[in-house]
Amino acid sequence: MPQLDVAGARLTYDDEGPRDGGGVPLVFVHGWTANRHRWDHQVAHFAERRRVVRLDLRGHGESGGAGVRTIGELARDVVALLDHLGIERCVLVGHSMGGMIAQTVALEHPERVERMVLVNSIGRMAYNRARGLLMAVSALVPFKVFVATNIRRAFAPGYPREEVRRYIRDSADTPREVVMTLYGAMRGFDVLDRAGQIRTPTLMVHGYHDVQLPVGQMLWLATAYPDATVRVLDAGHELPVEKPAELTAVLDAFVTGRN
Secondary structure, eight states: OOEEEETTEEEEEEEESOSSSSSSOEEEEOOTTOOGGGGHHHHHHHTTTSOEEEEOOTTSTTOOOOOOOOHHHHHHHHHHHHHHHTOOSEEEEEETHHHHHHHHHHHHOGGGEEEEEEESOOSBOOOOHHHHHHHHHTTTSOHHHHHHHHHHHHSOTTSOHHHHHHHHHHHHTSOHHHHHHHHHHHHTOBOGGGGGGOOSOEEEEEETTOSSSOHHHHHHHHTTOSSEEEEEESOOSOHHHHSHHHHHHHHHHHHTTOO
16 A cells, blocks of 8 residues: 655555546545545545545554644645645545545635545534543543544434444554644634634535534534535535445536536
């Protein structure tokens, strides 16, 4: 598998699909404690006819590197990968924290993003009572309990328990420093007041049952965007794996200009 050394980290990535035709490349960015395989269904679909890139963010999956402190640092890693691959413009797709990274890239490098897709993502953290309580005790509970609690809440009721347990195991493999530091970075993430600067056509897809980042927070962000399309699906926070076919269909319609 290809890797790129950037700013003290070795990033693992996939670069698939034809180089010519089919439009600009799609670049997929996963969320907190996840890895690039969250996008398996979407990549398999789009790589048949266009270039598709996905990476493990530093400290996640098969990428090395720790010490990351901000969403901006992760955004710079994505831009470094685009530079390395010679990709001048792309459709940037981000899930959850990956959507925060995508918005940061769009604000700092608008010329690089032709279209953007935010999956279960928001522009500013807002907290209900349950989320606030979880945050308050996060430093007091064992690390694996903290991770397991967050991942269980990410899936809508009825999702297979064994699959949830598998994702919990994967997430718990992420180094504690990376998990906790980026949890704090997401808490402080706020681009809502600058969202009107993002002129890139943007699709916001959200799970109706998302309790991690409730759909109302996404709608709040959508009102700030000059050019936003909204789709709400019957799922929780983990749309790429809870409803892979439905999400892929919505993405396909957007990137091909059919909606």
